[in-house]
Amino acid sequence: MEPNAPTQHPGLSAALLAAGAAWIAAAAVLFGSAHTLAPVVAGPGVTGTVPLSTWHAPLAETPGDTVVYRFDSGQEGGRALILFGTHPNEPASVVAGTVFMENAVCRAGRVYALAHANASGFTHGDPQEAYLQRFEIERPDGSRRWFNFGSRYTNPIHQWPDPTLHVNPAGQILAGVDARNLNRCFPGRPDGVLTEQVAWAICELVRREEIDLVVDVHEAAPEYPAVNVMIAHERAQTLAATAQILLEDMIPGFAINLEQSPQALRGLSHREIGDHTAAQAILLESANPSQGRLKGRTTETQVVDGSDPAYQWAYQVQLQRTASNGDSNERPLLRGLPYDTASVTYPMAVRVARHLACVQEFIANLESPRGPATVEGIPSYQEIVEQGIGAFLAPPPES
């Protein structure tokens, strides 16, 4: 044997190879599991489910197709479409949607709802954000329901490549990545890229089913100016204002502002659905720390409890800066406050409760030529905040 020849350890090499193969296999399984969407249990009010491709056949058997839940009272009345999960990195939306599907019962009129409006977006995360793949919410009996934590954008595996610039169907030039942003692709194109076809299918649903009201449920970074707001198309302003006035008086401490849908900002649901269909369109925003630029490491505590040491630190810095400036007029940087000003948290229970309270009030005050729409069974704001989201989720389907 040569003095400098490498020592042969065939057993060790085989073990390392096996460990590597096992690691790769486990990673592949984990990665592949992202393509499984969290279960949504059809509650007592769901009278049927159909694929979104019902309204745009080319979408069938594509990653953009998604389940549409139908709540039909059998009585003539107003019709609403509720979009949850348009941006899959805004988790209170899909959780609110799941609570809605599993509890709402329509007594007059008809409601359609999507839990995963951009289904493809739930199958991956945003690069460099280190998002969770999924998170869980505990039920009172200790069982747990899981939810996907996705991306703002359609999965590039399903729609590739991005153009350098995206000219959306409304003609506005945006960043290339926005070709995969469902809420920049309205009113959609029947022969466009996948995300545009999803938007087209949603608009077709609205037109063919003669929907009166569309609500699109979102979240935004706590430091973003437009959080805790409803953004309404001009034809939906009176409905939104009425709901805002009633909500703020009905729920102690509830505050939400009404913004108008800018006519110059194109591709968004509140603008394009309002312009291209007969429906009134409203978008909701709550404060989501896991989406913010000031956030720390993404954890389940951050997502579900809405607690983030980085935001707490930022709030303290803000207080100190305000004190040192002696400027009592300086306004808070963290617009999501006050959910819990003392601890600077944005609990998902509060965010979900806000969304569902708004949806309930929009439907209750909807004026349709067909008559009113009535939906019961949605847990109230107080019930969700006091009992937690888990109290209104069905048992995990696998159990």
Add this chain to the structure above:
Amino acid sequence: MMKVLQTPLFALLAAAALVLALAVALPAQEAADATPEADATPSTGAIFHGPVLVTTVGRADGTIVRVLCQRAGIDATLVEDASPESLAGMGTLVVAMGGSTKGLGAAGVDSDAEIARGQAILAAAASAEIPVLGVHVGGEPRRGELSDPFCQVVVEVADALVVKQGGNLDQFFTRAAQARGIPLIEVETNGAAIEAIDGLFE
């Protein structure tokens, strides 16, 4: 001496002196009580009349204010970008104060131009002797760097202010109302805002 004190003339003079003293002393006491924390609403009787033009300075909360007026039984029309011509036939100009996070830059509306528009219609209202009611319902989020310049334009000329809780934490509206001697009604709820607006109209 006792006889002098018992004469009707003396009693009459004494009563007159007492009335005079009270007339001088009471306003002085009221002035001494007028601290910054004191209520800035010396008179909140009916000082406005319909029909009402609702507009905004800052493109925010116009619809909410219009609905509040209508719920108060007032004939109100909202013109978001009202001009002086919009005042024709109107009895009162109601202005929603505060900057919109979506209705300005995102809508292609320049803040300076919006302030100029607001000043123009407020000046036109003054020329036409149409009273102005300023309403702020957006709370804390409708204050600060974006909103305060719009609010300032309105409080400088309004004849009364209705402000919802949260929008006056720094007493901005209280100071403005006191400085100009106009009524300020601060309310906690939208229901209270409807009552306040109702009470201000004939």
